Amino acid sequence: MAKIGFVSLGCPKALVDSEQILSRLKALGYETSATYEEAELVVVNTCGFITPAVEESLEAIGEALRENGKVVVTGCLGARPEVIRERYPNVLEVTGPGEVERVLQAVQEVLPAPRNPLLDLIPPQVKLTPRHYAYLKLSEGCDHRCSFCIIPKLRGGLRSRDAGEVLAEAARLVATGTRELLLIAQDLSAYGVDIGHRESFWGDHLVRAELTDLLSHMAELGAWIRLHYVYPYPHIRNLLPLMAEGKVLPYLDVPLQHASERILRRMRRPGGYQSHLKTLKAWREVVPELAIRSSFIVGFPGETEEDFQILLDFLQEAELDRVGVFTYSPVEGAEANALSGHVPEEVKEERKARLMEVQAEISLRKNQSFVGKTLEVLVDELPEPGLAVGRSYRDSPGIDGLVYVETDGTARVGERIPVRITRADTYDLYGVQV
Incomplete structure (x- = not known):
């Protein structure tokens, strides 16, 4: 063979x-x-x-x-x-x-x-993730033209899958043991725009290639549904009732990239300090427990100390649950390479360290707020008898925190168990199965 x-x-x-x-x-x-x-x-x-x-x-x-x-x-x-x-x-x-x-x-x-x-x-798809969770791609490519990015050149424009096709794949995954579906795309919030949100059949149902309609039907499968790479557009508010009703995990991965309006304009990205805060406040009013992850670029061409301080001030006020930070790196073919005001590498690294120091305090404070509460935890592994390692709704695999659980010995990988949180550190939670 x-x-x-x-x-x-x-x-x-x-x-x-x-x-x-x-x-x-x-x-x-x-x-x-x-x-x-x-x-x-x-x-x-x-x-x-x-x-x-x-x-x-x-x-x-x-x-x-x-x-x-x-x-x-x-x-x-x-x-x-x-x-x-x-x-x-x-x-x-x-x-x-x-x-x-x-x-x-x-x-x-x-x-x-x-x-x-x-x-x-032969099964329709080989999985490279553990059996109990899977990434489900809704679309390929991107129609945005961010100045630092060459994804449209590499992967082309937005090409959405029909909703019926997506739901059929989701159903197959759940039928074979998947307990968490992680929905991904270059821009999940643009799903279906390129095909006019056309309808397609899933069983006896006509489903639109539109995120709210798709998720309403996907929720019937009973798996956790987690959303990644969402732009902060107004129509994202339409998803919040599904989170409030428990049909979709109250978790959003929103790459804001910066908070200085001047830098965001140079990046060709939407929003700014006040508009970001207004959006987050509106979301949290509908779903108070919403966990928000975001990523930011420091040292973008033209970023001054004032711009960076705006970003730090934003983080203090926004109190995001999870944050990833990258130092700006030139990408061959990206328009940002031609911008003036490139920032020295040592300044980029210093700003990254300062940002992560600020966010670490916020993350610890957010985690400590869960001590004494009970969370549902999806078990990822059982490293030793009486110990399970898993994730709550706030934790996407590989990028967020973990929950370490003292178990009664009955927990199984891929199972969701109730856990009373007893302590917290900057990134992880610790608790007892109840």
């Missing part, structure tokens, strides 16, 4: 692409190998968004070539084949993101497919 090695880099959206490629390879009869030595060919799914990610991808390609010698490259960096070919001219093929058919063709040219005659019996 032909064996394929696979390296997957980048964001959850790239992970979904990897799952699709592996599913198709499995359908053609290929097996996967966990080692370079046993693999007859290696596929590397790359990230090309920021400079460190590009370098990580190039290093992964180089390692695969050294250890195996036969490499097919795909993913976001594959949209810039000259970057890859310049350093590694011997790769077998370079394809862009979402080009599954070209990846399959490149693999089959070197390793003919062991054609499986029972294709219909």
Whole structure:
């Protein structure tokens, strides 16, 4: 049986692409190998968004070539084949993101497919996440033109999936043990705009390709539903009643990027200090327990100490639950590269440290407010008898905190259990199963 090695880099959206490629390879009869030595060919799914990610991808390609010698490259960096070919001219093929058919063709040219005659019996998708949670992609590409970003160049414009197709995949995942669906897209809030929010069938139901309608039907499956990468648009308010009713987790991942209106204009991003605060206040009035994650860029070209102080003041007032911070990194092909006022690296790092120090105090205070309360926790692992590690509604896997639970021994991975919180630190909670 032909064996394929696979390296997957980048964001959850790239992970979904990897799952699709592996599913198709499995359908053609290929097996996967966990080692370079046993693999007859290696596929590397790359990230090309920021400079460190590009370098990580190039290093992964180089390692695969050294250890195996036969490499097919795909993913976001594959949209810039000259970057890859310049350093590694011997790769077998370079394809862009979402080009599954070209990846399959490149693999089959070197390793003919062991054609499986029972294709219909093969599960529709290989999962790279634990069985109990899965990333579900609603759309591909993006129509925004943020000055620091080249995603539209790498992945193209917005291309939404029909609601019926999304719901069918969600139902399959839940039927095979998925207990949490993490909905992703470059901009989840734009879902369906490109296809006029058209209707499609899911069973006997006509469902619009519009987030509120989609989520109303998805909630019937009984899994946790978590929303990632949402722009702070007015229509997001329409989702809040679903959260208040317990149909969707009260959690929003909203990449605000900055709070200085001047810097946001240079970024070509919406909002500013006051408009951000007004939006957050309106959301919390409907869903008081809403957990909000956001990400910010410090050291963007032209950012002054005054701009940065505006961001720090905003964080103090906004009291976000979770925050990620990145120092600005030039991306080849991004318009921001031509902006004046580039910030020295040491200043970027100093500002990042100051921001995280401010946010750490806020995060600790927010976490401590849950001591004495009972939260539902999804169990991710059981590292030892009497101990479970899981997540509450406030915690997305891999990027947020964890909940460490003293159990009575009955907890199982993928199960949701009630936990009384007994203490908290900056990022994690600790409690007892009740």
